[in-house]
Amino acid sequence: MPESLTRAIRWDTVVGALLVVLLLLSFGTVDGFGNALNLSFLIGNTLPIALIALPMTLLVVSGEIDLSVASTAGLSGAVMGKLWNEGMAIETIIPLCLLLGVVCGLVNGLLVTRLGLPSLAVTIGTLAAYRGIAQIVLGSDAVTDFPSQYLDFAAGRVGNSFLPQAFLPFLVLLVIAVVVLHATPFGRSLFAIGANEEAARFAGIRVKRHKLILFTVTGLMASLTGIFWALHYASARYDNATGLELSVVAAVLLGGIDFDGGKGTLGGAVAGVFLLGALQNVMSLLNVSAQSQIVVTGVLLVISVLGPRVARQISVARAGRRAAASTPTS
Amino acid sequence: MTHPSDAGPAPVLALEDISKSFGAVRALRDVSLELFPGEVHALAGENGAGKSTLIKTLAGVHRPDAGRVLLDGEPVVFHGPGDARDAGIAVIYQEPTLFPDLSIAENIFMGRQPRRALGRIDHKATHAATLALMRRLGVELDPDRPARGLSIADQQIVEIAKALSFEARVLIMDEPTAALTGSEVARLFGVVRTLREQGAAVLFISHRLEEIFEICGRVTTLRDGALISSEPVDGMTEDDLVRRMVGRDLDELYPKKDVKPGQVALSVRRLTREGVFTDVSFEVRHGEIVGLAGLVGAGRTEVARAVFGIDRWDGGEVEVQGRKLVNGAPSTAMAAGLALVPEDRRAQGLVMDMSIERNIGLTGLRTTVRAGLVDRGAERSRSLDWAVKLQVKYARIADAVSTLSGGNQQKVVLAKWLATGPRVLIVDEPTRGIDVGTKAEVHRLLGELAADGVAVLMISSDLPEILGMADRVLVMHEGRLTAEIPRAEATEETVMAAATGRAAA
Numbered sequence: 010m011p012e013s014l015t016r017a018i019r020w021d022t023v024v025g026a027l028l029v030v031l032l033l034l035s036f037g038t039v040d041g042f043g044n045a046l047n048l049s050f051l052i053g054n055t056l057p058i059a060l061i062a063l064p065m066t067l068l069v070v071s072g073e074i075d076l077s078v079a080s081t082a083g084l085s086g087a088v089m090g091k092l093w094n095e096g097m098a099i100e101t102i103i104p105l106c107l108l109l110g111v112v113c114g115l116v117n118g119l120l121v122t123r124l125g126l127p128s129l130a131v132t133i134g135t136l137a138a139y140r141g142i143a144q145i146v147l148g149s150d151a152v153t154d155f156p157s158q159y160l161d162f163a164a165g166r167v168g169n170s171f172l173p174q175a176f177l178p179f180l181v182l183l184v185i186a187v188v189v190l191h192a193t194p195f196g197r198s199l200f201a202i203g204a205n206e207e208a209a210r211f212a213g214i215r216v217k218r219h220k221l222i223l224f225t226v227t228g229l230m231a232s233l234t235g236i237f238w239a240l241h242y243a244s245a246r247y248d249n250a251t252g253l254e255l256s257v258v259a260a261v262l263l264g265g266i267d268f269d270g271g272k273g274t275l276g277g278a279v280a281g282v283f284l285l286g287a288l289q290n291v292m293s294l295l296n297v298s299a300q301s302q303i304v305v306t307g308v309l310l311v312i313s314v315l316g317p318r319v320a321r322q323i324s325v326a327r328a329g330r331r332a333a334a335s336t337p338t339s
Numbered sequence: 340m341t342h343p344s345d346a347g348p349a350p351v352l353a354l355e356d357i358s359k360s361f362g363a364v365r366a367l368r369d370v371s372l373e374l375f376p377g378e379v380h381a382l383a384g385e386n387g388a389g390k391s392t393l394i395k396t397l398a399g400v401h402r403p404d405a406g407r408v409l410l411d412g413e414p415v416v417f418h419g420p421g422d423a424r425d426a427g428i429a430v431i432y433q434e435p436t437l438f439p440d441l442s443i444a445e446n447i448f449m450g451r452q453p454r455r456a457l458g459r460i461d462h463k464a465t466h467a468a469t470l471a472l473m474r475r476l477g478v479e480l481d482p483d484r485p486a487r488g489l490s491i492a493d494q495q496i497v498e499i500a501k502a503l504s505f506e507a508r509v510l511i512m513d514e515p516t517a518a519l520t521g522s523e524v525a526r527l528f529g530v531v532r533t534l535r536e537q538g539a540a541v542l543f544i545s546h547r548l549e550e551i552f553e554i555c556g557r558v559t560t561l562r563d564g565a566l567i568s569s570e571p572v573d574g575m576t577e578d579d580l581v582r583r584m585v586g587r588d589l590d591e592l593y594p595k596k597d598v599k600p601g602q603v604a605l606s607v608r609r610l611t612r613e614g615v616f617t618d619v620s621f622e623v624r625h626g627e628i629v630g631l632a633g634l635v636g637a638g639r640t641e642v643a644r645a646v647f648g649i650d651r652w653d654g655g656e657v658e659v660q661g662r663k664l665v666n667g668a669p670s671t672a673m674a675a676g677l678a679l680v681p682e683d684r685r686a687q688g689l690v691m692d693m694s695i696e697r698n699i700g701l702t703g704l705r706t707t708v709r710a711g712l713v714d715r716g717a718e719r720s721r722s723l724d725w726a727v728k729l730q731v732k733y734a735r736i737a738d739a740v741s742t743l744s745g746g747n748q749q750k751v752v753l754a755k756w757l758a759t760g761p762r763v764l765i766v767d768e769p770t771r772g773i774d775v776g777t778k779a780e781v782h783r784l785l786g787e788l789a790a791d792g793v794a795v796l797m798i799s800s801d802l803p804e805i806l807g808m809a810d811r812v813l814v815m816h817e818g819r820l821t822a823e824i825p826r827a828e829a830t831e832e833t834v835m836a837a838a839t840g841r842a843a844a
Contacts, residue, residue, distance in 0.1 A: 188712070192712045192713060193711060193712055193713060194704035194705065194708055194713055197697070197700070197701075197704055197713055198701075198704060200690075200693070201690050201693065201701055204690045204691075204692055204693060205686070205689070205690045205691070207686050207687050208686070208687055208688060208689055208690050208701075209690070209701070210649060210669065211647075211649065211669070211679065211681050211687045211688065212669075212701040212702050212755070213669040213670040213672075213673045213702065214670075214701070214704075215670060271690070271692060271693075272692070
C-alpha cells in the first residue's frame with residue numbers, strides 16, 4: 010500500500026491524470042471542443058512544442074537548456090523560404106535546412122562544452138543571433154507558395170479522423186526519444202550527469218560528448234520544427250515560432266522535469282506539453298482573453314516548479330522512513 | 340585531567356532520559372549526559388549509534404519525544420537552533436559554511452555588526468572585536484581577510500570565534516579533525532584546551548580514538564541509540580573503548596596478509612601537472628598495497644585524478660598492465676583495468692538521489708548492455724551481487740543512496756568500482772568519516788583484493804591505516820614524491836619526517 014501511494018504521488022503521473030481529467034471535462038462541458046476540426050487544431054498547434062520538447066527534455070535532464078530553439082526554427086523556415094524563392098528544389102532545401110539546424114545546435118554545444126559557458130547565457134545569445142540572421146536572410150517577406158503536396162501533408166489529417174498526418178512521425182520520434190532516455194546507457198548517463206556531473210565524470214561518463222550530441226540533436230529537431238511550422242501554416246517568415254522556447258520550457262517543467270537536472274520522465278514532459286496545449290485551446294473556446302491566458306500559464310509554471318518538489322519530498326520521506334525502519338544499525 | 344566529582348560544580352548542560360524516534364526507528368533511548376564547565380567530553384559510537392541525533396537535540400534542531408534538557412539545572416525547551424544558541428550552545432561542524440566573499444570579521448558578526456550613526460556598519464569596532472576573539476583563542480588570523488581560500492582548519496577557528504562572540508558556554512565539535520592535517524589538529528587542540536581553561540564545556544566527536552585519549556577527560560559511548568557508558572578516559576585502553584562502541588572485540592583493525600608482489604601493474608613515469616605536482620614516478624605491482632602518505636594539499640589526490648584521467652597531465656606517462664593510458668580520459672583508464680574510489684563520496688563517488696542499484700550500475704553501462712539497451716536484469720544482479728558481498732545494509736536495492744548511513748554509502752562506492760573487476764585500484768581516503776567496525780571491513784576487503792592479485796594504491800591521511808595496511812609507503816611533500824619507505828622501516832616518525840619535508844629520501 011505505501012508503495013502504490015508513493016508511486017501515485019509521482020508528479021508525472023499527476024500531470025498525466027490532470028490531462029485526462031481536463032480532456033474528459035472539456036469533452037463533456039465545453040462547446041466545440043470535441044469536434045474533429047478543433048481536436049486537429051489542438052494537436053496541430055501543439056505539435057511544434059511537442060517536437061522540440063523531446064530533445065529539450067533530454068537537455069534539461071542533463072542539467073542544460075537551449076533557449077535558441079525557436080530562433081533556430083525561425084531561421085530554418087526563413088532559409089527554406091529564401092531558397093524556395095531562389096528556385097531551388099524543395100527536396101534539396103529540406104536537407105540543407107536540417108543541416109543548418111545541426112550547425113546551430115553544434116555552435117551552442119561547442120560554446121557550452123569547449124568554453125565552459127553556461128547554456129542559459131549562450132543560448133540567450135544565440136536566440137538573438139539566429140533570429141537576427143533569419144531577418145537578414147528573408148527581410149519582411151512571407152513565402153507561402155510551397156508545393157501543395159508538402160503543405161497538404163503538414164496541414165492534413167489522417168483520413169477523416171481528427172489526427173493530423175504529422176502526428177504519426179511525431180509518435181515515431183517520441184518512441185525513439187523514450188527509448189533513448191529511459192532504456193539506453195546514453196539516457197542513463199544523462200540522469201547521472203544532470204544529478205551530479207562530477208560523479209558522472211568519475212564514473213567514466215564522457216560528459217562533454219554527451220552534451221555536444223544533445224545540443225546538436227536539439228538544433229536538428231528545432232529546424233525540423235521550423236520546416237513543419239512554415240508548411241503547416243503555409244507561411245515562412247523570419248519571425249515564425251517567436252517565443253516558442255518559453256512554451257517548450259514551461260511544458261517540460263510542468264511535466265516534472267527538474268530544472269536542476271537529473272530527474273523526470275519523457276512521459277511527464279509530453280503530458281505537460283499536451284496539458285498546456287489543451288488548456289490554451291479550452292480557454293480560447295471559452296473566450297478567455299489572451300492576457301488572462303498568459304496569467305494562467307504563468308501560474309501553472311510556478312506550480313509546476315513547486316509541485317514535483319513537494320511530491321518528491323513526500324516520497325523521499327516515505328522511502329527514508331522505510332529504509333530506516335528496516336535497517337537496524339548494529 | 341579535571342573530571343568532576345559528585346560534589347564538584349553543577350553541570351552546565353544535562354540531558355535526562357532523552358528518547359527520540361523517527362518513524363519506527365528509535366534513534367535515542369533514555370540517554371542521559373552531563374557536561375560540566377571546564378571539561379572536554381568525548382561522544383563515541385559507530386555511525387548510526389545516535390551521535391548526530393544527540394547533537395541535534397542539544398542544538399535545538401530536534402525536540403526529544405521524552406526526557407528533559409537541563410541548562411544550569413533548569414529544564415529548558417529549545418524550539419529551534421536560535422534558542423540553543425541564545426542559551427550559549429554552539430555547534431562547530433566538520434565543514435563550516437562561511438560566506439566566501441565576506442571577511443572573517445564580517446562572517447563572525449554577520450547580521451549583528453556594531454553600528455555607527457545612521458545604521459552604518461562600524462568596521463573599526465568589528466575589526467577590534469574580532470582581533471580580541473582571536474587573541475582569546477591564541478590564534479593569528481587577519482580579521483579583514485576574506486573567507487574564500489581559508490583552509491578548513493581556519494574556517495573552524497572562525498566558527499569557534501563566532502561561537503565565543505555569542506558567549507557560548509557549551510561547544511559541540513562534530514568530527515572537527517576529519518579533514519585536518521596533523522599540525523592543524525595540534526592547533527585546534529590548543530584552542531580546545533584554552534576554551535577548557537576559560538571554563539567552557541566541550542563535547543567532542545571523533546572517529547580517531549587516539550584523539551579522544553589525547554584531549555578528552557570523560558567519554559560517553561552510544562550504541563544503537565542507547566547509552567553504554569559515561570566514564571573517565573583515564574585508565575581506559577583503546578580496546579576498551581572499541582568494545583563499548585562495537586559491542587564485541589574487533590578481531591583486527593589492520594588484517595594485512597602477506598602477499599608476494601607480482602608483475603608491475605601500474606607504472607607512473609615522470610608525471611607532471613604544472614603548479615600541482617612535479618616529476619612523480621612510481622610503480623605498483625599486482626598483489627601489493629602501496630600507501631601514499633603526505634599532508635593534505637601535498638598533491639596526492641591530484642596525482643590520482645591525473646592518473647585516472649579526471650585532470651590532464653602536462654608531462655610524463657602512465658601505464659596500466661603495459662597499456663599506455665590516454666591523457667584525460669577516464670573511460671580508457673577504466674577499459675585498461677583501472678578504478679578510482681574518490682575521496683569525496685557525496686560529490687564524486689555517488690549520485691545521491693539515484694538508487695543503490697543504479698549507482699553501482701553507472702560503472703557498468705558499457706557492459707550490461709543488450710541490443711544497445713541497458714540490460715536491467717544484468718544490472719540488478721551485478722549490483723545486488725556486490726551490495727551483498729560488501730554487506731551493505733539497505734532496505735531495498737532501489738532506494739536512493741542518500742537514505743544510507745555514511746559507512747554504507749562508502750561501501751556502495753567501493754561496490755561500484757569493484758564491480759568493474761579492476762586490476763589496479765586507487766582508493767583515496769577509503770575510510771574517512773566511517774566508523775571503526777566498517778573501517779575494519781574495508782581493510783579486510785583491501786587485503787583480500789591484494790591477495791587476489793589486484794594492485795592497490797591507497798591514499799590516506801590516517802597514518803596508522805597506512806602503516807597497518809601498506810607494503811610500501813610513498814610520501815609526497817609539496818607536489819613531489821619525497822620518500823619511498825618499505826613496510827619494515829615505516830614508522831610514524833619516518834613518514835611524517837618525509838611528509839613535512841624534514842628528511843629527503
